[in-house]
Amino acid sequence: MGKVYVLGHRNPDTDSITSAIVYAHLKRELGMDAEAVSLGIVQNETAFALEKFGFDAPRLIETASPDVKNVILVDHNEKQQSVKDIDKVQVIEVIDHHRIANFETGDPLYFRAEPVGCTATILNKLFKENGVDIPSNIAGLMLSAIISDTLLFKSPTCTAQDISAAKELEVIAGVDAQEYGLAMLKAGADLSDKTLEDLLSLDAKEFGMGGFKVEIAQINAVEVSDIMDRQTELEELIYRNIAEKGLDLFFFVVTDILNNDSVALALGNQAKKAEQAFGVPFVNNVGLLKGVVSRKKQVVPVLTEALSE
Amino acid sequence: MGKVYVLGHRNPDTDSITSAIVYAHLKRELGMDAEAVSLGIVQNETAFALEKFGFDAPRLIETASPDVKNVILVDHNEKQQSVKDIDKVQVIEVIDHHRIANFETGDPLYFRAEPVGCTATILNKLFKENGVDIPSNIAGLMLSAIISDTLLFKSPTCTAQDISAAKELEVIAGVDAQEYGLAMLKAGADLSDKTLEDLLSLDAKEFGMGGFKVEIAQINAVEVSDIMDRQTELEELIYRNIAEKGLDLFFFVVTDILNNDSVALALGNQAKKAEQAFGVPFVNNVGLLKGVVSRKKQVVPVLTEALSE
Numbered sequence: 001m002g003k004v005y006v007l008g009h010r011n012p013d014t015d016s017i018t019s020a021i022v023y024a025h026l027k028r029e030l031g032m033d034a035e036a037v038s039l040g041i042v043q044n045e046t047a048f049a050l051e052k053f054g055f056d057a058p059r060l061i062e063t064a065s066p067d068v069k070n071v072i073l074v075d076h077n078e079k080q081q082s083v084k085d086i087d088k089v090q091v092i093e094v095i096d097h098h099r100i101a102n103f104e105t106g107d108p109l110y111f112r113a114e115p116v117g118c119t120a121t122i123l124n125k126l127f128k129e130n131g132v133d134i135p136s137n138i139a140g141l142m143l144s145a146i147i148s149d150t151l152l153f154k155s156p157t158c159t160a161q162d163i164s165a166a167k168e169l170e171v172i173a174g175v176d177a178q179e180y181g182l183a184m185l186k187a188g189a190d191l192s193d194k195t196l197e198d199l200l201s202l203d204a205k206e207f208g209m210g211g212f213k214v215e216i217a218q219i220n221a222v223e224v225s226d227i228m229d230r231q232t233e234l235e236e237l238i239y240r241n242i243a244e245k246g247l248d249l250f251f252f253v254v255t256d257i258l259n260n261d262s263v264a265l266a267l268g269n270q271a272k273k274a275e276q277a278f279g280v281p282f283v284n285n286v287g288l289l290k291g292v293v294s295r296k297k298q299v300v301p302v303l304t305e306a307l308s309e
Numbered sequence: 310m311g312k313v314y315v316l317g318h319r320n321p322d323t324d325s326i327t328s329a330i331v332y333a334h335l336k337r338e339l340g341m342d343a344e345a346v347s348l349g350i351v352q353n354e355t356a357f358a359l360e361k362f363g364f365d366a367p368r369l370i371e372t373a374s375p376d377v378k379n380v381i382l383v384d385h386n387e388k389q390q391s392v393k394d395i396d397k398v399q400v401i402e403v404i405d406h407h408r409i410a411n412f413e414t415g416d417p418l419y420f421r422a423e424p425v426g427c428t429a430t431i432l433n434k435l436f437k438e439n440g441v442d443i444p445s446n447i448a449g450l451m452l453s454a455i456i457s458d459t460l461l462f463k464s465p466t467c468t469a470q471d472i473s474a475a476k477e478l479e480v481i482a483g484v485d486a487q488e489y490g491l492a493m494l495k496a497g498a499d500l501s502d503k504t505l506e507d508l509l510s511l512d513a514k515e516f517g518m519g520g521f522k523v524e525i526a527q528i529n530a531v532e533v534s535d536i537m538d539r540q541t542e543l544e545e546l547i548y549r550n551i552a553e554k555g556l557d558l559f560f561f562v563v564t565d566i567l568n569n570d571s572v573a574l575a576l577g578n579q580a581k582k583a584e585q586a587f588g589v590p591f592v593n594n595v596g597l598l599k600g601v602v603s604r605k606k607q608v609v610p611v612l613t614e615a616l617s618e
Contacts, residue, residue, distance in 0.1 A: 099417050104410040106613045108605065111409060113420040129438070296417065304415045 003033045004092065005061070005068050007083060009076035010039045011204050014046040014148035014188075018141035019074040019119040020058055023095060026123065027072070029132045034072070037061045039083055043202055045188025045220075049144035052180070053137040053173070064089045075119040077103040077111075080206050095122055098296060102208060117155065117162040120145035124165040139172035147181035148188070151220075154260055157294045185257050189220045196233055200241065200252065207300060210308030212248035212270055215241065218295050220257045227254050228263055231286070238267050249273070251303065255293050262289045264299075270307060277306035312342045313401065314370070314377050316392060318385035319348045320513050323355040323457035323497075327450035328383040328428040329367055332404060335432065336381070338441045343381070346370045348392055352511055354497025354529075358453035361489070362446040362482070373398045384428040386412045386420075389515050404431055407605060411517060426464065426471040429454035433474040448481035456490035457497070460529075463569055466603045494566050498529045505542055509550065509561065516609060519617030521557035521579055524550065527604050529566045536563050537572055540595070547576050558582070560612065564602050571598045573608075579616060586615035 006024040008016020020036035027034035036058040042050065050057060064071050065088040072093040079086055079102045093110040094103075097119055114122050120142035127134050134142070146166045150158035153166070170177045191199065204217035221227055227234075238250045249268040256262065264287050266274035271285065280287045292298045315333040317325020329345035336343035345367040351359065359366060373380050374397040381402040388395055388411045402419040403412075406428055423431050429451035436443050443451070455475045459467035462475070479486045500508065513526035530536055536543075547559045558577040565571065573596050575583035580594065589596045601607040 097417055099414045100409075100420060101413040103412075105408045106610050108406055108408050108424040109422065110424055111420060111422040113418065115417040115419055125438075129434075301415050 001032075001070055001092075003035060003068050004070045004072060005037045005064050005083075006034050006072045006074060007037050007039060007061070007064075008074050009081040009205065011201060012038050012040050012046070013043065013075075013203055014049055014184075015119050015145040016075040017042055017046045017058060018049065018145045019095070019123060021055060022120065022123050022138055022141055022145075023072065023074050023126075025135075025138055026127060026130065026132055030130060035059070037064075043188060044190055044193075045148060045184055046144075048184050048187035049141060049148075052175075052184075053140035053144070055137070055141065077101075077113070078207070079103065080208075095119055095126070097122065099300065114161075116159050117157040118146045118149040118165075120149075120169075121159075121162045121165040124169065134169070134172055136172055136174060139169040140175060143169040143173050143175070143177060143180075144184060147177065147184060151255075151257060151260065151293055152178070152181045152185060155294045155297070157297045185220065186222065189222045189257055191219070191221060191227070196230060196237055199227065200234070200237055205295070206245075206247075207304070209304045212307050213246060214249045214251065214270070214303060214307065215245065215247050216251045216253065216295055216299060216303070218253040218255060218262075218299075220255050222256075222258060224254050224256050224263050228265075228286070231265065231284075234265065235267060235285070238265070242268050249303070249307070251299070253289070253292075253295065253299060260291065260293050262292045263287070264289055264292075273303070273306040277302040310341075310379055310401075312344060312377050313379045313381055314346045314373050314392075315343050315381045315383060316346050316348060316370070316373075317383050318390040318514065320510060321347050321349050321355070322352065322384075322512055323358055323493075324428050324454040325384040326351055326355045326367060327358065327454045328404070328432060330364060331429065331432050331447055331450055331454075332381065332383050332435075334444075334447055335436060335439065335441055339439060344368070346373075352497060353499055353502075354457060354493055355453075357493050357496035358450060358457075361484075361493075362449035362453070364446070364450065386410075386422070387516070388412060389517070404428055404435070406431065408609065423470075425468045426466040427455045427458040427474075429458075429478075430468075430471045430474040433478065443478070443481055445481055445483060448478040449484060452478040452482050452484070452486060452489075453493060456486065456493060460564075460566060460569065460602055461487070461490045461494060464603045464606070466606045494529065495531065498531045498566055500528070500530060500536070505539060505546055508536060509543070509546055514604070515554075515556075516613070518613045521616050522555060523558045523560065523579070523612065523616065524554065524556050525560045525562065525604055525608060525612075527562040527564060527571075527608075529564050531565075531567060533563050533565050533572050537574075537595070540574065540593075543574065544576060544594070547574070551577050558612070558616070560608065562598070562601075562604065562608060569600065569602050571601045572596070573598055573601075582612070582615040586611040 024034040024036040038058040063085040249270040252265040333343040333345040347367040372394040558579040561574040
């Protein structure tokens with residue numbers, strides 16, 4: 001079938017980047033000509049993990065065609081989160097842990113989604129199911145992804161399966177998950193080299209919700225106020241984003257990785273729905289979301305429900 | 310989470326009925342209060358398999374709510390092929406081997422689709438992955454499903470995985486796959502107790518294709534001419550179907566299970582596209598599809614392409 005690209009979502013996080021590398025490795029072991037590629041530059045947290053375990057960042061691509069006819073999606077399935085010419089290539093596999101939406105094929109395919117905290121936890125099963133050993137450096141990437149997606153096992157998205165996979169991978173990788181994990185998360189929360197534009201786009205995802213177009217950007221921080229002190233400038237940039245993309249809601253979430261709370265900034269014609277969704281006041285467009293750290297489990301479902309009424 | 314219904318698609322075939330029974334069994338073994346239910350009465354072929362291995366047909370349901378909050382879909386994922394109040398319940402799992410379309414969730418779920426010939430082949434893996442033994446009578450149902458979906462391993466949808474699963478299940482079930490399988494297929498192709506309305510609805514599925522509404526009904530037969538001799542009456546019924554459901558195309562496929570060819574009758578405002586799709590003339594609305602036995606692999610993709618241009 002020729003070369004196959006393995007790719008995570010736009011604005012890739014650590015799970016998207018490492019799962020592309022890891023699954024491409026597994027597919028090559030199984031005889032496929034697979035190459036991990038990425039749809040965006042790696043973030044500080046991911047760079048920290050790649051360097052630790054001796055990997056280069058995957059090659060950046062703009063489009064999949066005409067280079068390849070077939071792609072494998074990891075860590076996403078929604079079309080608008082994928083490579084922009086996704087309709088011109090065939091999706092032959094999906095490995096994901098998100099909701100399923102805006103995904104359609106003409107032919108049957110291998111689609112493996114599980115309600116776990118991280119794609120790497122599913123990949124850990126796939127290595128076993130295929131009888132392929134996990135090399136130490138690959139295990140390190142998988143562990144990094146689980147730590148990243150579960151905020152060191154503290155996110156409500158974290159399942160018993162993620163913890164048990166991480167324990168196995170910790171041994172193979174030969175690192176201490178707590179010590180290494182905190183260093184990695186802190187590297188990711190170091191925003192000193194970032195512009196405000198960066199903060200809004202680093203981990204932004206677009207969703208269709210009840211007919212509305214919603215973008216949700218999330219950023220991890222050690223000092224939330226460093227970011228929120230610049231609310232006026234942020235709002236200006238967000239309004240530009242809303243106008244350019246025709247969004248109904250831009251929801252910017254700043255997550256405190258030490259206290260595990262988030263502060264959210266809601267703008268757009270559907271911004272009022274945020275109060276209703278979370279049951280907290282949004283004062284001057286800003287609301288405090290106690291205990292909220294997971295976009296997937298604590299933000300997307302409640303906003304989807306509020307916008308679908 | 311209370312009781313969970315496990316259900317196959319409307320107009321259920323042998324795979325849909327038996328996979329609901331089989332997967333409900335596995336989920337009960339794993340501690341879930343799961344009940345197999347069905348969206349339609351069983352066909353002769355399925356009744357033959359159920360009787361052979363000592364099972365009753367699953368209970369017929371009209372709606373899932375308010376009886377249950379959660380359902381598991383087997384052998385389908387497209388909304389219009391599922392229980393009519395699917396939007397009122399939560400889909401917590403999908404085990405399927407078809408294309409993915411018209412399926413959307415608010416939350417992550419367990420979604421396992423593989424490009425194999427039969428749902429039972431995936432279920433065979435799930436028993437192993439969960440360390441649960443397959444009882445002899447359950448293995449018999451799974452073998453029946455594989456034989457049915459692959460037309461005794463002769464359909465192009467049949468993969469090496471289906472054959473290898475069937476070999477394992479044959480031993481556990483203690484039957485000869487060829488001998489039992491031919492008897493089961495012939496029981497299914499016995500249409501003597503069927504009305505023409507039955508033939509059009511027994512295994513009919515609706516699809517969205519390029520904005521058009523398409524219904525594809527398929528029937529297995531030993532003597533194709535027994536059915537096609539009554540084309541005039543069939544057309545009258547089909548036109549009524551088209552009018553009632555607002556279809557753009559009704560595609561009726563009669564498959565010769567001994568010669569592995571099909572004859573198709575195409576009606577509706579998009580009927581002309583059938584010629585283009587299959588590259589054969591449709592004379593008096595009827596075309597001969599040499600070597601075509603699989604709706605999923607040989608009919609749906611080509612019609613989807615022709616209707617999407």
